[in-house]
Amino acid sequence: MPLLILEALTVARGSRPILGGLSLRLDPGEAVALRGPNGIGKTSLLRTVAGLQPPMAGRVHAPRGAALAGHDDGISGALSVAETLRFWAAVWGTHLGGGSALEAYGLQALADCPASRLSAGERRRLALARLIATGCPLWLMDEPTVSLDPVAQEMLARAIAGHLATGGAVLLSTHPDPGFPVDRCLDLAAFRAAEAQDPWSGAGAPA
Numbered sequence: 001m002p003l004l005i006l007e008a009l010t011v012a013r014g015s016r017p018i019l020g021g022l023s024l025r026l027d028p029g030e031a032v033a034l035r036g037p038n039g040i041g042k043t044s045l046l047r048t049v050a051g052l053q054p055p056m057a058g059r060v061h062a063p064r065g066a067a068l069a070g071h072d073d074g075i076s077g078a079l080s081v082a083e084t085l086r087f088w089a090a091v092w093g094t095h096l097g098g099g100s101a102l103e104a105y106g107l108q109a110l111a112d113c114p115a116s117r118l119s120a121g122e123r124r125r126l127a128l129a130r131l132i133a134t135g136c137p138l139w140l141m142d143e144p145t146v147s148l149d150p151v152a153q154e155m156l157a158r159a160i161a162g163h164l165a166t167g168g169a170v171l172l173s174t175h176p177d178p179g180f181p182v183d184r185c186l187d188l189a190a191f192r193a194a195e196a197q198d199p200w201s202g203a204g205a206p207a
C-alpha cells in the first residue's frame with residue numbers, strides 16, 4: 001500500500017501557481033529527493049503534502065499521514081528537549097518520545113536543556129528526532145542536512161536507513177549529494193507552472 005500518491009498536483013504560493021501536473025507515488029521503503037534551483041517550489045510542495053497549504057488543483061493522498069521537518073521547525077523554546085519529544089509523541093498518540101528518539105540524534109546529554117538554548121545544529125537534530133517520536137511512516141524533510149556537522153549527518157543517514165528498513169518512506173528536498181542513498185530524484189524544473197514567474201522581476205508590471 002503506497003504511503004503517498006500525488007495526482008496531477010498544482011502547487012501555489014501566495015495564490016500564484018508555481019508547480020503543475022505533478023504526479024508521484026511513494027511506497028514503503030522508498031526515499032525520493034526533490035531537486036531544483038532556489039525558488040522552484042520544493043518547500044511549497046512539502047508544505048502542500050504536509051497539509052499546511054491546500055493544493056491549487058489535483059490531489060494529495062497520504063493514507064497514514066505525513067510528518068514534516070521544515071525550515072520553520074515548530075519547536076517551542078519553553079520546552080526542554082525531552083519534553084519536546086514527549087509532546088510530539090502525545091500529539092501523534094505514540095509512546096516513541098523517549099530514549100530511542102533522543103539516542104538517534106545523540107541528544108541524551110541535552111535532554112533537560114530548554115530548546116531556546118540549543119545551537120542551530122542541535123535544534124535541527126531535535127527537529128529531526130521529532131519525526132521518530134511521531135511514529136508517522138511518511139517523513140517529509142526540507143533540506144535536513146542544513147546546520148548538521150558530519151557526525152550528525154551520519155546520524156541522519158542511519159535514522160533514514162532504519163526508517164526505510166521498517167517500512168517507512170521519505171520525501172526530502174536537498175541540493176546535490178545529500179550524503180545518503182535515495183531511490184529516485186525528482187527534478188521539479190520539469191513541473192514549473194506555465195504561469196510561474198518571479199514576481200520581483202518586473203515582468204508584467206505597469207509601464
Ligand SMILES: Nc1ncnc2c1ncn2[C@@H]1O[C@H](COP(=O)(O)OP(=O)(O)OP(=O)(O)O)[C@@H](O)[C@H]1O
Binds near residue numbers: 018038040041042044
Ligand atoms: N509566503 C510566500 N508568499 C508568496 N510567495 C512565496 C512565499 N514563500 C515563498 N514564496 C515564493 O514561492 C516560490 C517557491 O518558494 P519555495 O520556498 O517553495 O522554493 P524552494 O525550491 O524551496 O527554494 P529554496 O531552494 O531557496 O529553499 C518562490 O518564488 C518564492 O519567492
